[in-house]
Amino acid sequence: MAEKKKTTAKKTEAKKETKHEAPAKQETKKQAPAPVGSTTKQEARIGVFICHCGTNIAGSMDIPAVQEYAKTIPNVAYVDNYKYMCSMPGQGVINKAIKEQKLTGVVVAACSPRLHEPTFRTATKEGGLNPFRFEMANIREQNSWVHMHDQEGSTEKAKDAIRIAVAKASLLQDLFPKAVQVEHAAMVVGAGVAGMQAALDLANAGIKTYLVESTPSIGGRMSQLDKTFPTLDCSQCILTPKMVDVGRAPNIELMTYSEVDAVEGYIGNFDVTIRKKARGVITMAEGEARGIVGGGCNGCGDCEVVCPVVKPNEFEVGMKPRKAIYINHPQVVPLLYTIDFNSCIKCGLCVTSCGEKKAIDLEAKDEFVKVKVGTAILATGFDIFPVEKKTEWGYKKYENVVTSLEFERLICASGPTGGHLIRPSDGETPKKVAFVLCAGSRDNTGNGKPYCSRFCCMYSLKHAHQIIEKIPGCIPYLFYMDIRSFGKMYEEFYYRIQDEGGKFIRGRVANILEDPATKNLHVYADDTLLNRPVDMEVDLVVLAAAVQPMEDTNRTRKLFGVSCSMDGWLLEAHPKLNPCGTTTAGVFLAGVCQGPKDIPDTVASAEGAASAASIPIHKGEVELEPYFAMCIEERCAGCGMCVNLCPFSALALVEKEGRKVMQVTEAKCKGCGTCGGFCPGGAIWMNHFATPQIVAQIDAFLLGGEQ
């Protein structure tokens, strides 16, 4: 048995050397997978370092008792504690002990490895050990903080946690992260204000950026808005210069009417397949490429005039018509028509009217483009909560109940009514308008959204200002729960609207009923400040609808391996300290897809994400965690079960010495261990999570450290 293991070791060593070149000095230290229960157990000298974390840990458990116990654990050569292990002096304690005590492994009992594993790995490295000879015992997040009133229980749990960690640390091996080149390009998914800002920043930093947008034009939600709070800037006026910049930037490759179809690879080397949806119209550049002189779409709109198919315009929330060949609004970037093939009847009138430009191709098919990028930013944005689900407010039942987004279009000079606010039922100018805030937000009934959508208070104040300004004598009534005016100059704006004559009624609207004769609406609420019921007859009701992630967000996030929170917003790596990062290295979040944000916060988050995404690209190289699988060829029967299990096609069967064995492509392996969890012969060695290491942990827990 021992001989067999030695050969295993030799083989893997040989294989490793050919596969990746580690720095010369590490060659001598490098070890092959240690066979189960090998001599390393006797040699192991583990240092245990217990952190108080102020009173975070020390307040819930008996640290001296834990320390005394740790001294009795097999293989433990040294035990120490410190108030803050992660501080510079704390790390110095580790550094010194490694050298003085000739430690072979380090265990730090402190917070979660998800927080401070990198810190202590660095400390271990500085002490002269391989950083992967470090193991963390989580005695804070999963112990002292969750057993605050059970000192005995948490002390016992900490002892066990340290014993388990020591068992693993005793069997840990030197590992060497592999450095990979980072492609000098980035991708941004979604071209709203967040995506555009991120793409512009990346492009200005000299990075080739692919900006992928699923609709025909960039601009996103912000381009649908009329004014912005609290400065009352015209939204289009401040956004269109940015849109034009994006369209012109030489480093940005704009891919509108396109979707991410597949993502493969890892940080530095993402292979992204993009589906360019059949647009049916070619650009001028494409026209030139096809040899049509002066060809391609120049946005003249001759096709639109003759098209016989009329459909609702999504950009105007269905309140204005468009044709089957269309642009959504005059400021689109790129200025390029699109055919809606779901409604096109292929009559060919547009082709005739386009004439010599030959820009229209009714037989266009979806195209697939593959690009390679180093990092990616998701900026997929938000949609309006379908507020008709809250039946008590009568949206889609009563004509004069509209959402805030519809209001934006109705009050916008470029909107369907040319900026004249009207009642949809009769076209009359309303004189009394009710605004229902928190329409679907802060709603724990299960029918709405539990979170605050953050910007509805402010835009409703802005709406109130707009109608006071545009319609003399018109009174806005705001039914609110709380006015959350948290930003710079926001509270001042709230006072201004109060002074201008906005009426504020603190109470959630219980019910809205229509007077069938006048189509006026009765708003029923409980005025909680005056403590009396309200029945107010108004001409128009505006629902400040909650926001939710775009419908396609779920599909996109899964392609990039990003998690989401319970309400569907994409999950950041750390809510405070890494709000733009995700758990997938090289993928970042910008804007509202991470959670509701107003425009300044969205732009700030986009700039943060762009900065984070540019770091690996500018460094040119990233280190991958060396958790990949290895094959112990002596034990491999060549059954090939693992090959089918691998979700990343990293494994293959190869012919070696006359028999079939499995071989790992390290660059493709992400280290999940699905192969290692199944292999019937135990032939797969998962670096850092090897079977002997995990079994040692289980034994240490249940059999008290005996291995």
Added chain:
Amino acid sequence: MSAPPENPAPKREPGEWKPQILGILCNWCSYAGADLAGGGRIQYPPDVRVIRVMCTGRVDALFVLKAFADGADGVLVSGCHFGDCHYLEGNFKGAKRMFMVKRLMKSIGLDDRRFRMTFVSASEGAKWGAVITDVVKTINELGPSPIKELNK
């Protein structure tokens, strides 16, 4: 979902039996969820000891059986929700194996409620507290593992 009560740990006399429960958690969802429960100071009983793996796909059926052979009173394997796996589908493959473990446990006469697989995401700290509370409650009801007696 309601948060578990303030201190759900049962009061025990010295020397009284305490369940030994092994938890094997995936790094990306359940371990992060357990960390989140910590940040939220959600209190739950201290009877589960956790081992971290990168993915529940890594969990060999033999790990679970080894734990029971060593005398564990219960084992909990927890990973990402289906479709949310950091490695695309490791949790499906892990879960499939865990069904096998349950069937095996039944056939050897070990109550399969001693073994559980749960799905707790990185944002479900409160759920983690509820899961642990329920697992500990189940094991407390079932009492010491019969294998422990055999090992004596």
